[in-house]
Amino acid sequence: MKNSTTSNTQIRQRRHARIRAKVKGTAERPRLAVYKSNRFVSAQLIDDTAGKTIAASHGREFKGPQSVQATSVGAAIAQKAKVAGITTIVFDRGGYRYGGQVKALADAARSGGLAF
DSSP states (O other), X not given: OOOTTOOHHHHHHHHHHHHHHHOOOOSSSOEEEEEEOSSOEEEEEEETTTTEEEEEEEGGGSOSOHHHHHHXXXXXXXXXXXXXXXXXXXXXXXXXXXXXXXXXHHHHHHHTTOBO
């Protein structure tokens, strides 16, 4: 439930903290972290044990509406993961609902060869 002093961003950040308590990325199975802004969608493959980003893709690289950006970002991150020798990941939806852009990105990453 939303109360008058808690913003939607704060609610999403709490939800993301709950997810992050359970989801950890390793070198063999990095975390695919999704972030959405009002204009763009971005994704990173993160090795949490080393604290390093393995690969990243951003919606600025692609033209079109956000759903098209999300699909392109998912395909690009899958391609970069394949180059880095990664086939399995853990998915971190960033506190966002699994639908729309997040689902489009995940489906594109799966069709690009990533298993999660």
